[in-house]
Amino acid sequence: QKEVEQNSGPLSVPEGAIASLNCTYSDRGSQSFFWYRQYSGKSPELIMSIYSNGDKEDGRFTAQLNKASQYVSLLIRDSQPSDSATYLCAVKAAGNKLTFGGGTRVLVKP
Amino acid sequence: NAGVTQTPKFQVLKTGQSMTLQCAQDMNHNSMYWYRQDPGMGLRLIYYSASEGTTDKGEVPNGYNVSRLNKREFSLRLESAAPSQTSVYFCASRTVKGGSYEQYFGPGTRLTVT
Numbered sequence: 001q002k003e004v005e006q007n008s009g010p011l012s013v014p015e016g017a018i019a020s021l022n023c024t025y026s027d028r029g030s031q032s033f034f035w036y037r038q039y040s041g042k043s044p045e046l047i048m049s050i051y052s053n054g055d056k057e058d059g060r061f062t063a064q065l066n067k068a069s070q071y072v073s074l075l076i077r078d079s080q081p082s083d084s085a086t087y088l089c090a091v092k093a094a095g096n097k098l099t100f101g102g103g104t105r106v107l108v109k110p
Numbered sequence: 111n112a113g114v115t116q117t118p119k120f121q122v123l124k125t126g127q128s129m130t131l132q133c134a135q136d137m138n139h140n141s142m143y144w145y146r147q148d149p150g151m152g153l154r155l156i157y158y159s160a161s162e163g164t165t166d167k168g169e170v171p172n173g174y175n176v177s178r179l180n181k182r183e184f185s186l187r188l189e190s191a192a193p194s195q196t197s198v199y200f201c202a203s204r205t206v207k208g209g210s211y212e213q214y215f216g217p218g219t220r221l222t223v224t
Contacts, residue, residue, distance in 0.1 A: 008150070032211050043200055043215040044153070051210070088152065092211055096141055096160045096204070097168065102152040 003027060004091050006101035013108055019076040021104050023089030026070070032092040033065055033072045038103065039085045048074065079108045112136055114216035116201050122222045123191040131186040131219050133201030141204040142184040143168075143213065144176060146197040153200065159184055191223045 004025045013019045021035075032051050036044035050056045050063040050072065062075040072091075076083055089101040117132045135142065144156040155168030159178040173195060175187045188195060201216040 004152075034212075043218050046212055046214070049210060049212060090153075090213075096158060097143075097155060098213060099155075100153040102150060 003099045004089055004101035006087075006089050006104045008102055009105040010107045011104055013079050013106065015079060015081060015108055015110050017079055019079045019083065019106055019108070021074040021076075021087050021089075021106070022071060023073065023091075023101055024071045025089075025091045025099075027091070027093045027099075028067075028070065030067075030070075030091045030093045033063070034090040034092075034098070035061075035063060035072075035074045036088040036090060036100075037085045038088060044088055076106070079106075081108050081110055084108045114201055114203055114214055116199075116216040116219050118219060119217065120220050122224065123188075124224055125192060127191050128187070128189050129191065129221075130188075131199055131201075131221075132183070133185065133216055134183045135201075135203040135214075135216075136182065137203060137205065137214070138181070139203035139205055139214075140181070142178065143202040143204070144174075144184070144186045145200045145202065146170065146195075147200060147218075148197050156186065156199075188221075191221075193223045195221065196223045197221060 035048040038044045048063040050065045056063045060077045064073045086103040088103045090098040114135045140161045143158040145153040157176040159165045162181045199219045202213045204213045
């Protein structure tokens with residue numbers, strides 16, 4: 001079993017809709033959670049971080065964390081074609097390392 | 111600030127050749143990382159350096175060596191390249207701001223080994 005799992009997609013959403021991405025992790029000691037966006041041929045870019053249970057909103061993005069169920073999700077409201085990218089979930093347990101999921105590819109169709 | 115820079119951007123090697131990938135950051139970060147990214151595999155950690163003078167193995171260290179030259183620079187060396195090392199290599203550095211933990215990535219090096 002992978003330590004951090006994501007559905008590879010593609011997740012196809014119409015422009016203006018909500019895109020919902022999920023990520024599950026296996027290490028109950030995980031402390032910090034991150035979402036990165038990666039456009040094709042580019043490097044990952046940090047878009048959200050969340051450290052405690054509940055929701056965290058930043059613009060059109062909302063991260064949701066449930067440590068008891070070991071999942072973290074990302075909602076993208078009012079999806080735009082420019083949101084088409086691969087979204088990587090990353091989890092930090094003890095120590096200095098992040099573990100990444102395989103990414104979910106999102107396609108926003110005009 | 112340039113952030114995290116990597117050289118070269120592209121490289122083609124023949125099997126058995128050696129090369130060094132360079133990474134530098136100007137954000138005064140203590141920790142630096144090397145990842146490889148293969149289709150469908152996500153980012154996998156090769157080596158990391160928690161602070162100047164220390165290095166540790168990550169998930170896939172075989173076939174690689176690293177040097178933390180100073181606080182700014184962290185290089186990755188392939189001594190004898192193999193086709194299995196064809197990948198995109200990303201360097202990253204980490205800040206810890208107010209208890210948060212954020213990694214910032216360089217633009218990547220696309221390496222092909224024939």
